[in-house]
Amino acid sequence: MNQKKIYTGLNDREVADSRRKYGENLLTPPRQTPLWLRFLRKFKDPLVIILIVAGFFSICISFYEHYGLDEGAEVFFEPVGIFVAIFLATGMAFFFEEKANRAFAVLNQVDDDEPVEVIRNGNTTKIAKRNVVVGDVVLLNTGAEVPADGVLLEATALHVDESSLTGEPVCRKSTHREDFDKEATFPTDHVLRGTKVMEGHGVFRVEKVGDSTENGKVFVASQIDNSVKTPLTEQLERLSRLVTRASYAIAAVILIARLAMFFLSCDFSWIHFLQYLLDSVMICVTLIVVAVPEGLPMAVTLSLAYSMRRMLKTSNLVRKMHACETMGATTVICTDKTGTLTQNQMRVHEMEIDCTTAEHQALAWEGIAVNSTASLDFSDPRHPTVLGNPTEGALLLWLHDQGCDYRQLRAGAEVIDELPFSTERKCMGTLVRSARLPGKTILYIKGATDIIRHDCTSVMGNRSWDEIGARLLAWQNQAMRTLGFACMILPEDFGISMQEGAISKILDSMKERQCGLVFQGIVAIADPVRKEVPAAVRECLDAGIDVKIVTGDTPGTAKEIGRQVGLWTEKDNDSSVITGPEFEALSDDKLARRVGSLKIIARARPMDKRRLVEALQAQNEVVAVTGDGTNDAPALKAAHVGLSMGDGTSVAKEASDITIIDNSFRSIGRAVMWGRSLYQNIQRFILFQMTVNVAACLIVLAGALIGTQSPLTVTQMLWVNLIMDTFAAIALASLPPLESVMHDKPRDRHAFIITPSMNRQIIGVGGFFFALLLGLLYLLEYASVSSMSGLLAWHGGGKRELTNHELSLFFTVFVMLQFWNMFNARAFATGRSAFHFKGCGGFGMIALMVFVGQVFIVQFGGRMFNVTPLSLADWFAIIASTSFVLWIGELVRLFGRKRRSLWQ
The missing domain is CATH 3.40.50.1000 (HAD superfamily/HAD-like)
Structure with missing residues (x-):
């Protein structure tokens, strides 16, 4: 038999002393890879390694040119620029991935903040799992995770899943020595951190916390699983394979074309050939770096990190x-x-339980108090809160409102056996030696009325079942939860051993003994x-x-x-x-x-x-x-x-x-909105990146085929790659969700991430950029142009080499076309103007960084980026002439909105 006790637990001073002596209930995380090593791992990419090797050979040639051919120190600028661009690109990627990882790290702390029911200062309350200390008295209910190692003080039909430690799915726990399993891995009267209560309930005193627990000894910190292959990741892998193969094919064509053009030239020397070969290899490799969407994983990571952080604000x-x-x-x-x-704020709406006599009231109140797994937290005596099952807690609150302290009733009753509630049984029971009716052994049953009525032979108050059924139906039609109460005062010669398991035997023997429960009444509990x-x-x-x-x-x-x-x-x-x-x-x-x-x-x-x-x-x-x-x-x-x-x-x-x-269900709707918006943000990034890919690959390929020098140098393409893969990923991945996505139907999870409309924009806009840039390249190739205004007075002449100033104009026009197109990508599928910046401050800041970075590189990059400073007039002319990309996009979106409004 199990005598109910009142536990006082630790007081505040004892808690502080215990924490100082035994430490906090936290597991020490494993040693992390050093930051510098994580940074070096960014250079494991084969393409980056090829660029570094090629850059190294380029430096060697520069040494030969400087010391062997007596050329100036400016020969070192371009190879140094290559390394600066490589370190800048990998460094930015590393920085933002580390930032995303820190956003994920907060999830590893969730388990330590799980609430735990403990008794302190004589009151049942909830504390965070991390705050449990040695000596705490902890309450366990079905479904709870054991927060620390300890010894059981009470155990009622307690079964614990210890598979996380021993592989045993269910172990019976007991405080009775006759029930101890001598072959068990851990003592039967002990519970261990990280195991889960599958059935029953109990009380235990904490003996070990944190790293001292069995769980702590074998602890391997869990990491967030980023390897789950969702439909999105499968589609991105498919896209990456497609673009990778195409970019390798284009790079091979460019390399063959450039080598063919070199051998067709009359000026041949091995040193020039080696330099030209290295330049060609670096251009091809850089083109692959630009074309291959290695920024997609970052875009997905950043989108998820941003969404996870912001979704937390929507609960x-x-x-x-x-x-x-x-x-x-x-x-x-x-x-x-x-x-x-x-609302899950269960309160008794109406109680119809027979209390016409003192004995009936004693039975009713004691039954409610002892036949329950819930508790009340009296931290605020005026407004006690429910701990445990809300329905059972509502009954305790009702009892409290009647001026009755359920704790005294529980402490006075000697519990013999308990039958936990289950969804199959739909009722629960407690067998006690009563304190309200001394000398009486009473079985209290509570649950679904249509279930327990079959074990009842009489009804208190002489009410009919039809009357009770009608009342229940009326309450249920008002969406109220209903329960029935029954009890049975066992005669002294009942003939069943009063120990654990007695309730099941009593219920099974009722028909044979021609006796049964007495139905006490019903209750309606409202949850609006x-x-x-x-x-x-x-x-x-x-x-x-x-x-x-x-x-x-x-x-x-x-x-x-x-x-x-x-x-x-x-x-x-x-x-x-x-x-x-x-x-x-x-x-x-x-x-x-x-x-x-x-x-x-x-x-x-x-x-x-x-x-x-x-x-x-x-x-x-x-x-x-x-x-x-x-x-x-x-x-x-x-x-x-x-x-x-x-x-x-x-x-x-x-x-x-x-x-x-x-x-709240509303939070579920917010999660759907975030999920749909996240998918669209990734589509916007792909739209932007693929458009740049088409333009960059085609213009470098065209330059190789027509025999001109590469219009974009290695360092310039690495800067373009930095804009695409890092800045654009951050800008487009962090766009806020749109409520308009909730007016769309769910997407086909098997559909390719690049939609037909995206295809049209990628090919159309990318092809247009290529044609425009090829025309500009032709103008610069066959005329001497010293400023953008000089293009208006162009007169064709003989073919000649492109000057650094002309290449600076071409490079800046190329970047500014992509810059304005980033705004179009941002407005994709929003139905809004690209100038709608509400909630998009991050995008605006990043766009400003890209523009300022371009100005800085052109004005101060010099030989490192093969550029010369442009005049203020050139900048105004380039900004104005390339901005038509945005204005055309705005017109298309405007007509699209008007057309949709006409159809609606």
Whole structure:
């Protein structure tokens, strides 16, 4: 037998002393790779290595030219510029990836902040897991994760999953020596950090924390899994392979063409050939560096990091990064009711329990107090808060409102056995030696009225079952949760051993003994719909996402909630709702035909939810599932995205991908919006980068084929690559989400990331840039141009070499075309002007950095970047003449908006 005790726990001074002596409940993270080594790893890319080797040989030739041929020190400028550009590009990439990693690192701290129920200063309260100290008295309930190692003080039907340490999925725990398993890896009366309570409840005293725990001894810090291959990463890999092959082919053609042009020339010497060969190799390799979208992983990483950080502000704590993107492709949301659609602030609406006599009242109040796993936190005596199950907590609050202290009732009753609640049983029981009725052994039962009535032989107050049923139906039609209470005073000669397991034997023997429970009464507990939920559900429905309610409540309650949130309408009929037993009875073929039309599954059991998810996935749906209990874990793991609730169990959170901190359905809609916007941001980056790729590859190829010198040098192309892969990735990946994406239908998760409209823009704009630049190259090649205004007075002459000033004009025009096109890419698929900067301050700052960087390089880059300073007039002329790219884009978007408005 288990005598209930009142524990006082540690006081504040004892907590401080324990923390000083034994330390905090934190695991020391593993030693990280040094920062300098992580930086050097950025140079492992084969293309970067080739550039470095080529740059080294270029320096060697420069030494020969300087010391052997007596040329000036300016021969060192270009090879030094190559190394500066390489270090700048890799350094910027390293900096922003480190910044993204720091954003992810916060997720590793989530587990340490999980709330734990402890008793301190004689009061039950919640503290962060990290704040647990040796000597703390900790309460364990079903679904909780054990926060530290300790010895059990109480254990009721307690089963713990120790697979994380021993491989044993379920171990029975007990405080009775006769139940100890001598062959167990760890003592039967001990619980260990990191293990999970699968059933029952208990109380234990902490003996070890942090690194001293068994979990700490074998701890290997978990890292965020960035290797999950989502539809997005698969599409990006496909795109990378396509562009890589094309760029290698173009580079090979350029190399062959340049070598052919060299051999056709009359001036041949081995030193010049070697220099020319190195220049050609570096141009080809640099072109590949520019063309290959190595910035895509950074764009995805930065987009995810930005989204994860900003989603936290909308109460979405992303635990697995791929969930950000997958939420954007969601087509079905299977949501639970309590706490997600409703406020999860359970309060007794009406209590109809017989208290007409002192004995009946004693039975009622003691039953509510002892037959419960919830507790109240009296940190604020005027407003106690519920710890544990909200429904049971509502009953304790009702008892508190009656002026009764449930703690005294619990302390006075001697608990013999407990029958924990389960979704299959739908009731719970406690067998006690009563303090309110001395000398009496009483069995208290609480649960679904339609379940426990079968074990009742009488009703207190002489009410009829028809009357009780009608009252229950009226409450359920108002979306209230209902419970029934029953009890049985056992005669002294009942003939069953009063020990653990006695309740099951009593219930099994009732029919044989022709005795049963006495039904005490019923209660209605209200949990109103959250105010923001109807609009949030409507938003998801308008976005083409089906919403299905999966709940353990009755069909009447579920339909009423569905009606209040706007999911259940007058057009719906009984074919859209099904109960758990009916759902289980459906064959796979029938379920496949019916699953799309289902809106509500009532009286659902754990495996019903998982089967629903798998049936929807078989129909090619992308499924998101919400859940807060241990029983929801199978469905959360099976879903494409599992969404646990902020006050859910540790098991549910462990199985989920995203934790909804405020438990609100509105936050789920925000997650979908972020996912869709993230996907569009990546598309914008690809649109911008591929347009530059087309223009750069074609212009360098054309230069090689027509026999001119390369219009873009190695250092200039590396600067262009820095703009594309780093700055553009940051600028376009950090754009804020658009609510307009919630008016679109879910995207096809198998569709290629480059849409037909993107294809048209990439080929059209990239080809136009190439034609424009080729024409400019021709003008510069066949005339002496000293300023942009000189192009207006152009007169063709004989072919000649391009001057550094002309190359500076060409390089700046090339960059400014891409600069203005970055604004067009930003406005892609927004339906807005490119000048709409609300919430886009980061984009504006980065655009300014690109422009200032270009000015700095041209004005001060000199031989390092093969440029000469331009006049102020040239800058104004280039900015004005290239800005037509943006103005044309604005006109196209304006006419597009007008055309859409006419059709609407």
